[in-house]
Amino acid sequence: MGQPNGSISIHNRQNTSLPLDELPTVTFDKFAEWIVRAGPVDLDTNSKKAQHDEHWRPMVDLCHPCTIPYTVLGRTASLAEDARLVLRTANITSVKFPEGYRSATPGVTESLVSLLRTDVLKGVLRHYLHDLFLFGYRPQAVFHENATARDITQNMYEELLAEAMMPHT
Known part of the structure; x- marks a missing residue:
């Protein structure tokens, strides 16, 4: 139901x-x-x-x-963009945040x-x-x-x- x-x-x-x-x-x-x-x-x-x-x-x-x-305050509405920023800020290039997340x-x-x-x-x-x-x-x-x-x-x-x-x- x-x-x-x-x-x-x-x-x-x-x-x-x-x-x-x-x-x-x-x-x-x-x-x-x-x-x-x-x-x-x-x-x-x-x-x-x-x-x-x-x-x-x-x-x-x-x-x-x-x-x-x-350094970064993220939010769910911009999760993919914020995750990429965190990875760049931490100089992490070996990890990619999955694309396609849409709230x-x-x-x-x-x-x-x-x-x-x-x-x-x-x-x-x-x-x-x-x-x-x-x-x-x-x-x-x-x-x-x-x-x-x-x-x-x-x-x-x-x-x-x-x-x-x-x-x-």
Whole structure:
């Protein structure tokens, strides 16, 4: 049986009494709401660490790119190009990264993000704001078909960036 449109399966590994095909399906919008409700992790106290495993935490919390002087910051969207850069930078000529990798994510992302309520979208953008900015992602770029959603998302992103740049008093 296939997943409903806009759904992903997230299985609770602690619940072994049910077969995998009987575990509940979590929709993308419910998952996004969970991310927003969980809130940011306070890195000084790890106050919400239990609610965020490494799969959902912002990369800046895990990789510390502002304190570790990385030579290359790569991303899945440009994996082949980034891998070639890493190999060139390390002067490795005997290894070739396989060609042909193409992410299917862009085609799916617009339909899933379109399901989110405005407040949830803004909360997700706030949660991952540093990652989006640092890694050069522009959230409005996921909207190829829906110009209104693209404009709304761009405005949200710019507002959040402006908030983040304001000195805290």
